[in-house]
Amino acid sequence: MSSAHLSTVDGPERLCVSGCAQHIPSKVLHLRQLPVDVSEQELLALALPFGRVTKLVTVRTKHQAFLEMASEEAAVTMVNFYASAPPTIRNQPVFIQYSTHRELKTDNMNNQRAQAALQAVSTAAVLPGNMSSGDGWGLVLAPSPVLRVIVENLFYPVTLEVLQQIFSKFGSVLKIITFTRNNQFQALLQFSDTAHAQHAKATLDGQNIYNGCC
Structure with missing residues (x-):
């Protein structure tokens, strides 16, 4: 740095x-x-x-x-x-x-x-918060309406519809794109409000998306 x-x-x-x-x-x-x-x-x-x-x-x-x-x-x-x-x-x-x-x-x-x-x-x-070693989410820690989501141990496909369903519970999601980097499934999500993004991050960081947590 x-x-x-x-x-x-x-x-x-x-x-x-x-x-x-x-x-x-x-x-x-x-x-x-x-x-x-x-x-x-x-x-x-x-x-x-x-x-x-x-x-x-x-x-x-x-x-x-x-x-x-x-x-x-x-x-x-x-x-x-x-x-x-x-x-x-x-x-x-x-x-x-x-x-x-x-x-x-x-x-x-x-x-x-x-x-x-x-x-x-x-x-x-850039440091992931509470990155889970199992099935979980790692979200970029930044006061921003944009979140970068990393899904570890991807057993089943995570579609745009799935991400929309999970994150729209916290506020209006304006845009989602998905990509693979370093052999990891990642997504960028833009909320209409920074507070909604931070609420989603605080709630979902480290959670298992396959056990009904979301």
């Missing part, structure tokens, strides 16, 4: 903050229409379910931010996921697109306190 950086840029920026929209994938993402006092934790919460964040730069005067994912694959997954259901911060829609930057470089990346903050949040978010 020593490569993680966090920076806040105000005043004259060296980053492109207008006309940056493009469709060429990049591990650097451009976030627009942010609350003026958006916190780094709120921005990281949008990205951490999709992978590790290595750099984050906020441009508060323009209500924008740039974040760099550890891989282009993670950035592509994040952009595609939010394309049809844009995330919100404090009920304000946030728009996410690829940046023209291939990597983030600023003159203000040596703030040790900022680096420590990003490292702490990233570490907490």
Whole structure:
């Protein structure tokens, strides 16, 4: 995690903050229409379910931010996921697109306190909570409306309908995608409200989906 950086840029920026929209994938993402006092934790919460964040730069005067994912694959997954259901911060829609930057470089990346903050949040978010060694769920610990679900010891197929049935008990589910990574069945679920997502995580984390718990 020593490569993680966090920076806040105000005043004259060296980053492109207008006309940056493009469709060429990049591990650097451009976030627009942010609350003026958006916190780094709120921005990281949008990205951490999709992978590790290595750099984050906020441009508060323009209500924008740039974040760099550890891989282009993670950035592509994040952009595609939010394309049809844009995330919100404090009920304000946030728009996410690829940046023209291939990597983030600023003159203000040596703030040790900022680096420590990003490292702490990233570490907490990617560690699975109460991961069961048997049939269970591991959910990413992040204050986000998006949950990453890992199903261990998959004996029977887990379909979109099954996931919808289980998680819709806790609130409105806007989107679900499933995939296999590291030989594990995983899913990303987006709730309409962060509180509903956290309630689902607290209730289902470590539970056995085959014994009627859900």
